Amino acid sequence: MSIPLRPFRSxxxxxxxxxxxAGRNTWIARLTAPVxxxxxxxxxxxxxxxxxxxxxxxxLAHLVRLIRTSDAALWALDFPFGLPVEVMAARAGLAAQxxxxxxxxxxxxxxxxxxxxxxxxxxxxxxxxxLSDTEAKAPFDCYHYRxx
Numbered sequence: 513m514s515i516p517l518r519p520f521r522s523x524x525x526x527x528x529x530x531x532x533x534a535g536r537n538t539w540i541a542r543l544t545a546p547v548x549x550x551x552x553x554x555x556x557x558x559x560x561x562x563x564x565x566x567x568x569x570x571x572l573a574h575l576v577r578l579i580r581t582s583d584a585a586l587w588a589l590d591f592p593f594g595l596p597v598e599v600m601a602a603r604a605g606l607a608a609q610x611x612x613x614x615x616x617x618x619x620x621x622x623x624x625x626x627x628x629x630x631x632x633x634x635x636x637x638x639x640x641x642x643l644s645d646t647e648a649k650a651p652f653d654c655y656h657y658r659x660x
Contacts (some may be wrong), residue, residue: 518547526575528591530620535560540578545586569597569618592654596640599630599655611655627655 523545538556538559543551560566563574579587595609604612616623631638639653 518584519547520586522586524579524582524583524585524587525590526587529587530568532568533560533566534568535563535566535574538571538575547648565630575630592642592645594642595627595654596642598634598636598640599627624655 513587513599515626521544523543525541525543527539528534530581531537536558540555540557540559542555543553544570545551559571559575562573562578565571594606595612600609600612613623616626628638631640634640639656641650641653645653
């Protein structure tokens with residue numbers, strides 16, 4: 513049995529930052545999703561303005577609340593959803609990646625250094641790119657210090 517999707521009234525684009533002051537460099541755009549004609553940009557906000565803080569933990573928690581409470585909306589986020597499989601244990605799934613990141617808690621930089629160490633032990637490049645990184649010509653791998 514398939515459940516029909518309701519049409520989207522809004523489309524959100526998030527230019528994401530994981531920096532210490534993530535709210536300062538994360539932008540949220542909202543476009544209308546009309547039945548006919550082009551979409552129109554109706555809002556553009558810095559996350560810091562919406563969250564009342566630039567602090568990473570608080571501003572990203574606010575972003576999560578915005579997404580959870582949105583209705584009839586499509587959200588597009590520009591961040592990596594996973595690490596390269598090469599820097600994880602053999603056959604590690606997404607749950608293992610979440611556990612790995614949880615072990616590092618707020619030390620994202622330290623997690624990135626650990627990924628570099630794991631890549632170095634493999635003997636290849638220190639910055640391993642996923643296929644999606646290569647195809648999109650991303651300037652950095654997903655554990656590069658500018659992203660992590």
